[in-house]
Amino acid sequence: MVRGPSFDANGVKKGAWSEEEDQKLISFIQTHGHPNWRQLPKLAGLARCGKSCRLRWMNYLRPNLKRGNYTAQEEEIILKLHEQHGNKWSLIAEKLPGRTDNHIKNYWHSQLKRRSRDREKSSSSEVKGKKSGRHNNMTKYSSEADIVKVVNELSNILESSSPEFMDTTSLTLAAHDNYSPSLPSIDTESTTTKNSPEEYNSGALREVYKFQEFSGDFWTEPFVSEDIYSEYCNPNNGAAVDIFSYDGALLFF
DNA sequence: AAATCCCTCAACCGCCGGTTT
């Protein structure tokens, strides 16, 4: 599966990593971090180049990496993002916690490329329209009325919810305005991330959507419903944004 | 059972952009 070990002219080892090398790398990074990849192999006692160490760590050894099959939802996100951004694997990987750009790239070439082509063919005959069901738990809301409706529903759920509901559900609103550069940025400075029951009862939290940590910084910002109405659902903006519900989250594209 | 084909995925390579000297 991997290249066999070899050494280049400078005595730098290449090819498959041994378990011993992995352990050296892991224990070094756990103790010292990786402030300088080029220096790291020397300090860690590895006969590797810094790039190789970095790659091994990022793609294979670092914690919280997901292994195994991709879910239908993950596939759908990859297809959707690839449709929008092309081969920006690192960008796509940011939205799929636990998956690396390399994993996604490989998966794309081995599985999804063909599917994407098929989908392009079939989409030409697909009728553009209102809420269109997707084949794998991912629902797209494409009309303005549907977007307004789904945001209304979300608001109602939150406004009628007890603090316990807020604490125990995984209801998530994930939004990232960078997907739609034409839309205004969301001002989050006036919002709050506090979510204690006291603050909820006092009304301080009435309009705040709770965020689940999804990936990177973008997904942890709080969000206010007025912003959603004014920025995403205002007919003057054309509501030109793709909104998907997915695994308890709303994804804005 | 052996040979060949095809797929997967870890790893390499070259390039680029940002930062430091």
Place this chain on the structure above:
DNA sequence: GAAACCGGCGGTTGAGGGATT
């Protein structure tokens, strides 16, 4: 401003293993 350094990215490679002939 130029050169060197560094991290990160995307394209590509190639060994291993399963499927097929």
